[in-house]
Amino acid sequence: MLTHLQRLEAESIDILRETVAECEHPVMLYSIGKDSSVMLHLALKAFYPSKPPFPLLHVDTTWKFREMIAFRDATVARLSLDLIVYVNPEGIRERINPFTHGSALHTDIWKTQGLKQALGHHGFDAAFGGARRDEETSRAKERIFSMRSPQHRWDPKLQRPELWRLYNARKNKGESVRVFPLSNWTELDIWQYIDLNDIPVVPLYFARERPVVERDGTLILVDDERMPLAEGEEPQMRRVRFRTLGCYPLTGAIESDATTLPEIIREMLLSRSSERQGRVIDRDGAASMERKKQEGYF
Amino acid sequence: MAQVSECVARDIGQYLEAHSGKGLLRFITCGSVDDGKSTLIGRLLYDSKMLHEDQLAALEADSKRVGTQGGELDFALLVDGLSAEREQGITIDVAYRFFSTGRRKFIVADTPGHEQYTRNMVTGASTADLAVLLVDARKGILTQTRRHSYLVGLVGIRQVVLAVNKLDLVEYSRETFERIEAQYREFAARIGIENVVCIPISALRGDNVLVPSGNTPWYHGPTLMGQLETVEIAGGAQDGAFRMPVQWVNRPNQDFRGFSGRIVGGTIRPGARVRVLPSARDTTVVRIVTADGDLEQAEAGQSVTLTLADEIDVSRGDVLVAADDPAAVADQFRATVVWMSDEHMLPGRPYLMKIGARTVGVTFTELHYRINVNTLEHVAAKTLDLNEIGVCNLGLDRPVAFDPYAKNRDMGGFIVIDRISNNTVGAGMIEFALRRADNIHWQAIDVDKGARAALKGQKSCILWFTGLSGSGKSTIANIVEKKLHAAGRHTYLLDGDNVRHGLNKDLGFTDFDRVENIRRVGEVARLMADAGLVTLVSFISPFRAERRMARGLAQEGEFLEVFVDTPLEVAEARDPKGLYRKARRGEIRNFTGIDSPYEPPESCEIRIDTTALSAEAAADHIIARLREAGLIG
Numbered sequence: 001m002l003t004h005l006q007r008l009e010a011e012s013i014d015i016l017r018e019t020v021a022e023c024e025h026p027v028m029l030y031s032i033g034k035d036s037s038v039m040l041h042l043a044l045k046a047f048y049p050s051k052p053p054f055p056l057l058h059v060d061t062t063w064k065f066r067e068m069i070a071f072r073d074a075t076v077a078r079l080s081l082d083l084i085v086y087v088n089p090e091g092i093r094e095r096i097n098p099f100t101h102g103s104a105l106h107t108d109i110w111k112t113q114g115l116k117q118a119l120g121h122h123g124f125d126a127a128f129g130g131a132r133r134d135e136e137t138s139r140a141k142e143r144i145f146s147m148r149s150p151q152h153r154w155d156p157k158l159q160r161p162e163l164w165r166l167y168n169a170r171k172n173k174g175e176s177v178r179v180f181p182l183s184n185w186t187e188l189d190i191w192q193y194i195d196l197n198d199i200p201v202v203p204l205y206f207a208r209e210r211p212v213v214e215r216d217g218t219l220i221l222v223d224d225e226r227m228p229l230a231e232g233e234e235p236q237m238r239r240v241r242f243r244t245l246g247c248y249p250l251t252g253a254i255e256s257d258a259t260t261l262p263e264i265i266r267e268m269l270l271s272r273s274s275e276r277q278g279r280v281i282d283r284d285g286a287a288s289m290e291r292k293k294q295e296g297y298f
Numbered sequence: 299m300a301q302v303s304e305c306v307a308r309d310i311g312q313y314l315e316a317h318s319g320k321g322l323l324r325f326i327t328c329g330s331v332d333d334g335k336s337t338l339i340g341r342l343l344y345d346s347k348m349l350h351e352d353q354l355a356a357l358e359a360d361s362k363r364v365g366t367q368g369g370e371l372d373f374a375l376l377v378d379g380l381s382a383e384r385e386q387g388i389t390i391d392v393a394y395r396f397f398s399t400g401r402r403k404f405i406v407a408d409t410p411g412h413e414q415y416t417r418n419m420v421t422g423a424s425t426a427d428l429a430v431l432l433v434d435a436r437k438g439i440l441t442q443t444r445r446h447s448y449l450v451g452l453v454g455i456r457q458v459v460l461a462v463n464k465l466d467l468v469e470y471s472r473e474t475f476e477r478i479e480a481q482y483r484e485f486a487a488r489i490g491i492e493n494v495v496c497i498p499i500s501a502l503r504g505d506n507v508l509v510p511s512g513n514t515p516w517y518h519g520p521t522l523m524g525q526l527e528t529v530e531i532a533g534g535a536q537d538g539a540f541r542m543p544v545q546w547v548n549r550p551n552q553d554f555r556g557f558s559g560r561i562v563g564g565t566i567r568p569g570a571r572v573r574v575l576p577s578a579r580d581t582t583v584v585r586i587v588t589a590d591g592d593l594e595q596a597e598a599g600q601s602v603t604l605t606l607a608d609e610i611d612v613s614r615g616d617v618l619v620a621a622d623d624p625a626a627v628a629d630q631f632r633a634t635v636v637w638m639s640d641e642h643m644l645p646g647r648p649y650l651m652k653i654g655a656r657t658v659g660v661t662f663t664e665l666h667y668r669i670n671v672n673t674l675e676h677v678a679a680k681t682l683d684l685n686e687i688g689v690c691n692l693g694l695d696r697p698v699a700f701d702p703y704a705k706n707r708d709m710g711g712f713i714v715i716d717r718i719s720n721n722t723v724g725a726g727m728i729e730f731a732l733r734r735a736d737n738i739h740w741q742a743i744d745v746d747k748g749a750r751a752a753l754k755g756q757k758s759c760i761l762w763f764t765g766l767s768g769s770g771k772s773t774i775a776n777i778v779e780k781k782l783h784a785a786g787r788h789t790y791l792l793d794g795d796n797v798r799h800g801l802n803k804d805l806g807f808t809d810f811d812r813v814e815n816i817r818r819v820g821e822v823a824r825l826m827a828d829a830g831l832v833t834l835v836s837f838i839s840p841f842r843a844e845r846r847m848a849r850g851l852a853q854e855g856e857f858l859e860v861f862v863d864t865p866l867e868v869a870e871a872r873d874p875k876g877l878y879r880k881a882r883r884g885e886i887r888n889f890t891g892i893d894s895p896y897e898p899p900e901s902c903e904i905r906i907d908t909t910a911l912s913a914e915a916a917a918d919h920i921i922a923r924l925r926e927a928g929l930i931g
Contacts, residue, residue, distance in 0.1 A: 001531075002599050004322035004403040013601035014560045017546045021614055021655065046558075046601070048589035050550040133394045140393040160722040161417055161638050163424040164711045165560070166652050170720035184405055186396045192318060266310040 005193055012039075012181040013046040014165060015144060016128070019179045020053055022169035023126035026179075027119070030056035030083070032068045033245045034201050035130035035182055037075075038190050041199045042181060043128075044079070055082035057127070059118055061110035062087060063097065063247035065223050071202045086118035098249045099228055106247070116152045119176065126169065126177045134186045144183045150174030187268065195261040204242045205264060207256040211235035218252035243268070320398065323531060326407040326422045326455075328446040329432030334463045337372075338432065338501035339408055342523070343397055345508045392422045401527040416671065416685035417638040419449050420725060424711070427531045428457040430522070435468045435498075438478050439485065445671045448489055452634065452687070452727070454707055457493045458486065459525055466500040470513040489674070495529075497522050538598075539623035540564035540572065541701070541709055543654030544616045548603050556587055556603040557612055559655065562708035563701075564620060565597045566604070571621035574612050575699035580621050582607040615656030617699040617709075625709060628731030629697040630663070634689050637682035639716065639723035644681060644810055646817045648847045649723070651694065653712040659695035660714065661847075666690060680810050682724075691732060703727035717843055750830030754788045758827040759929045760852050761920070763836040764845060764899065765862030766891050767877055768869035770908045770916075774862060775836040777917035782832055787930060790826050792819055794837040807888040813844055820848030827856060832930070840896040858927070859902040860920060866891045868909060 002010070019026050028043060030036050043052040058072060076083040090096075091109045098106040119127060133140045143159050145167045160168055169177055182190070194201060212219045213227075213235050220227070222235040227249065229235070240253035241264075258264045329335040360372070395406040407422030423429065429450040433443050450458060460482050468474045479496040486494050497506055498514050499522055505511035508523045520528070541563035548556035566572075570583045586593040587603040596602045604618065612618075619625045637643050643662060651660035668679035668688045682688045703710030714724035751758045761778070763771040772793055779791045798805070802818055805811040816839050826833040839845050849857045869891070870878040881889035888894045899905075904923050906916045924930045 001321055002597070003318060004320050005318060007322050007599060010560060010599055010601040014545070017558055017601070018655070021546045045589040047546075047548065048603070049554060049556075049587070050548055134396045140395065161421045161713075161725065162722075163421050163713060163725045164707060165425075165562075166711065166713045168652065168713060168715055168720070168722045170650075170715060172720055184394065184396070186398075186403075188317075188398070189403075192314060195314065196318060262310045262314060265314060269313075 005189060005196070008185055008189060009042065009045070009193070011165075011184065012042045015167070015179060015181040016043055016046040016052075018167050019126050019128065019145075019169065019177075020047070022167075023177065025122075025124050026054040026126040026128065027057045027084075027122065027124040028052070028054055028128040029115075029130070030058050030072070031130065031245075032058065032064070032072045032202060033130070034190055034194060034205065035132065035185075037199050037201050038185070038193055039128060039130045039182055040075070040079075041197060052081070054128075055084050057084045057086060057118055057122075057124075059111060059114045060085050060087045061106070061114070061247050062091070063106075063110070063249060065202075065204055065221070065245060065248045065251075067204050068202055068245055071200075075200070084118070084122065086114060086121070088114035088117060097226070098247060103250050106250070110247075119152070124176065125171060126179055128179050128181060130182050131180050132182050132185050132187070132190075142180065142183075144180050145169055146178045146180065147171070148176045148178060152176070154178075188265065191261065191265045191268065195265065202245060204245055206259050207239050207241040208259075209237045210240050210253070212238050212240055212253055219254070220251075221248050221253055223248040316400070317398075320401065320403055321531070322403050322405065323428065323526060323529070324405045324407070324426045325428040325430055325526065326409050326419070326426040326450075327430045327432065328409055328419060328450070329442075329463075333432040333434050334501045335432050336408065338430075338461065338463065338499075338507070338522075339395055339406055340372075341501050341504060341507055342406075343395065345504065345523075392418045399523065399527055404526065416445075416449065416636065416687070419446065420453055420636050420638075423450055423453040423455055424707075424725070426453075426455055428459065428526070428529060429455050430459045430461055432461050432463050432501075433478060433482075435462050435465050435471075435474055435478065438474075439481050441672045443482070444485060444674075447486060447491060448671055448674060451489045451491050452636075454703065454727075456491065457529055457531075458491050458495075459522065460494060460496040461501075461522060462496060462498050463501050465498045465505060465514070466503050470498070470505075470511075472514075472516045475514075475517075495519065495525055497525065538563040538701075538706055539625075540566050540570070540618075540620040541598075541625060541706065542566070542602075542604070542618045543656070543708075544612055544614055544618060545655045546614060547612070554605070555609075556605050557618065558601070558603045559618070560601045561596055561598050562654075563598050563706050565595055566602075567595045568592075572604075572606070572618045573621040573624050574610060575617045575619055575625060576627040576697045577611065577616070578624075578627070579608075579610045581610055615654065617654060619699065625699045625701050626731055627697045627699050629694040630732040631692045631694075631700070632666075632689065632729045632732060633692055633703075633712075633726040634669075634687065634729065635662075635682065635714070635724050635726040636687050637684060637724050639721065640684050641716070641723070642681045642683045642809070643688075643724065644813045645690075646813045646847075647841075647843050648717060648850070650715040650717055651692070651712050651726075652715060653698055653700065654709070656698055657715070658698060659850075661693050662690045663693045664691040689729075692726075700728050700731070702730060704729075717846070747828045747830060750828075752830075754830055756787055756830070756832060757929045758830050758832070758856060759924070759927075760823050760827050760833045760835060760848075760857050761860055761924075762823075762839070762845065762848060762857060763834065763860045763862055764839045764902075766864060766866060766869045766896055767838055767889070768872045768874055769862045769864035770906075770913055771836045771838075771862045773913045774860075774906065774908075774916045774920070775834045777913055778920050779834055781917060781921055782930070785930075787832050788830065789832045789834065791834040791836065792823060792826070794819075797822075797837075807886075807894070809841075809888075809894075812840065812894075816841075816844040816848060820844075820851050823848065824851040827852060832924075838890050838896070840890045840894065842897045842899065845899070855927075858904060858923070859899055860904045860906060861899045861902040862906050862908060862916075863898070864908045 088110055096106055096109045131139055143162045211222045213233055219240055241256045242253055258267045327335050393408045397404050409419040409422035431446055462475050462478050475498045498517055499506045505513055506521045510521055542559045542561045544557045544559050546558040548558050568583055568585055572583055573580050583604050584607050585605045586596050645662040645665050649660050650657050665679055666689045667676040668686055670677055701709035710728040712726050713722050716723045747758055763775050765771050775791055779789050782789050802815050805815050823833050823835050880886045881892040890896050
């Protein structure tokens with residue numbers, strides 16, 4: 001009998017291969033986090049000894065942690081993969097940032113609009129994303145092969161039935177499909193798989209002394225000089241790490257002593273809050289993720 | 299889960315080792331809106347400590363705001379994800395939930411109990427090993443319970459847990475529980491579900507969910523969680539013969555050619571003899587390649603890449619099978635089909651079918667009967683509507699490898715895809731291949747189409763005129779035929795109205811009958827072309843799919859679609875037979891353009907704009923095109 005991790009791995013590889021076989025121009029959304037690291041590792045396995053037959057796409061917001069960008073570039077160089085970095089020119093022109101524009105507009109311009117532009121610009125008809133069903137209630141109902149209208153909209157009421165291992169990736173003109181190979185993985189599965197397979201992850205996941213300020217009960221890392229500090233506000237060195245990674249002003253750190261993978265897993269199992277809690281964007285209002293997804297967010 | 303926390307705190311290394319060796323159980327929960335299904339799943343998540351503080355806080359807030367438990371925790375809210383559903387108070391789709399215990403990881407498909415959602419239940423059940431059926435102890439076995447059981451059995455789930463819920467509302471009555479149990483066992487035996495465990499529970503209060511309840515001292519069976527943790531997952535696929543649909547051909551360079559896929563049956567080792575289906579060539583497996591190194595053996599469930607000893611033709615969609623226990627190959631089947639689209643299934647219409655990694659053309663050649671899922675009666679039917687289940691014959695446009703569904707789900711399950719919308723419109727389970735195709739052979743005839751046409755000094759072709767009633771199809775086709783005839787060509791004109799007086803007089807104007815109408819005319823046109831004639835067909839033929847079917851019967855280059863393009867207003871103003879007036883008055887139903895759609899061609903060989911061209915000029919234009927195409931001299 002296969003263990004649950006072996007079954008999950010085999011299913012993900014199956015999904016990756018099926019997409020490549022059925023779609024003309026696939027791309028993998030690479031967001032540099034732990035889920036992306038696992039998804040990339042699975043892609044390396046799925047097509048071995050060939051290289052993954054698609055490029056990686058990072059939709060950058062210019063507000064990611066510096067260590068994420070360094071990790072991204074090192075990973076791509078180490079594995080000699082194709083990487084496309086897309087930055088929404090409108091965001092640059094309008095200097096969109098979470099401090100003056102708020103998290104909702106920031107996310108919409110940089111991530112949702114940026115992603116739609118990048119997919120349209122390159123004519124990708126399939127995009128892999130590392131989302132998991134255990135992350136959030138609206139994700140729990142999304143298909144593994146999730147169709148998008150030519151406007152990139154998701155309609156939860158018009159989802160195709162998905163039976164057995166038979167994925168229907170056929171599209172009409174202009175439509176595209178978002179494919180989620182990690183749909184059935186949980187946060188614990190991800191960490192365990194990283195541990196078992198020695199998959200490199202961004203060092204921000206491990207605890208270290210870092211300069212942070214506390215805002216509304218959330219610890220924000222002062223990652224560069226663009227972070228506006230209030231009168232008399234002084235970054236403090238605290239021993240912190242991150243459970244999820246995103247834009248540094250929107251991602252809360254947790255105080256922690258976990259410096260190894262087993263310690264991270266231990267902390268996660270004993271913790272009393274879920275991983276998305278550190279994400280400011282999920283709290284923008286009731287059903288906010290569902291709405292964002294309908295508008296084309298990953 | 300308190301013991302898990304202690305174990306994690308004490309020795310994470312040991313915990314991780316134990317956890318990584320766990321198995322996986324996938325199950326579905328079914329029951330009606332009121333049976334407490336969402337509450338039960340919420341309870342399993344809550345009691346197995348899978349909820350975090352922020353989720354609990356959200357649950358408490360939501361329970362107060364929209365909860366149905368008078369401010370107490372409403373577990374159903376954890377599960378009902380989408381906002382539209384929360385407002386309606388029902389779960390409308392399939393949602394997947396995850397939790398694990400010290401013994402197993404679980405994936406739960408939460409599927410709705412509402413009558414119109416058979417589709418979702420079948421979807422959720424297709425990947426499940428076990429089903430938890432909920433019944434309300436106050437109501438007992440309902441029609442719906444029977445329906446769910448039938449669907450569970452249909453999809454091939456052999457393990458059922460009957461959770462008799464809300465036992466707290468019948469004073470934990472042993473008599474009630476035992477009556478329901480006896481009733482259910484009798485029914486389950488009738489539909490072939492052998493493994494049934496009945497458990498008295500209260501999802502709301504937690505009785506017998508995780509821990510044995512003090513309220514049911516008379517019950518000595520497992521708790522629900524106990525059953526889920528220990529039930530033996532039937533091996534099935536591992537025990538069968540080797541099967542692997544080829545998903546992708548892996549060719550990084552000239553020296554390596556591997557065949558990637560997921561094994562769906564049996565085991566494989568290097569040196570094993572395998573057969574490629576449907577081509578039926580045998581070869582030997584050389585290596586089982588994975589990124590973690592070559593394997594000595596691989597089993598059902600694993601995704602691998604195989605290299606083969608011989609340079610034989612293998613492509614995506616072929617199936618590698620054990621040479622000494624191969625799968626069958628056929629192009630006609632009997633199958634049970636669940637229809638999943640708002641547009642009903644039409645026998646005769648061409649659809650696509652995906653089985654394994656292969657997509658082929660398929661038509662439903664015969665619908666034997668529909669199954670009333672409430673009474674299990676067989677009902678005569680001409681079509682299947684959304685959520686209906688029927689037993690049909692299917693004809694494929696080429697042979698595929700398969701095993702009966704009962705033997706191997708992945709080798710016998712298929713989805714049906716609409717050619718136009720590309721949506722998944724049905725799912726089916728193969729019962730057996732039909733032998734008929736093997737027994738009716740084509741009679742080889744020495745005088746062929748080319749010879750017949752040559753004798754007449756022409757080439758066969760089919761001119762297919764399509765357009766609205768009153769568009770001018772028949773007028774133009776008639777002039778074309780007259781001109782060809784005058785020029786010494788051998789022709790025949792099949793006219794819609796005329797054919798409906800004879801060959802097709804048994805057909806009406808429903809979608810089903812329209813499809814059959816076109817199928818018959820397409821076949822007759824093919825025979826006429828085979829006789830060497832220039833064949834003209836003048837039929838409204840409103841659906842693209844059927845015109846494509848007619849085109850598929852003809853040889854490449856022999857079929858010319860003539861779209862007589864007349865706007866509805868113009869055709870209606872002409873109204874040569876007074877039919878539009880009758881249709882507008884409601885005296886004729888299903889009239890094309892009025893209450894039945896006309897799908898204009900997306901690409902056709904000839905388009906005639908009758909608002910710009912007279913019938914005479916249109917006919918000349920068509921004849922000129924025939925000359926250009928080299929079909930007439």
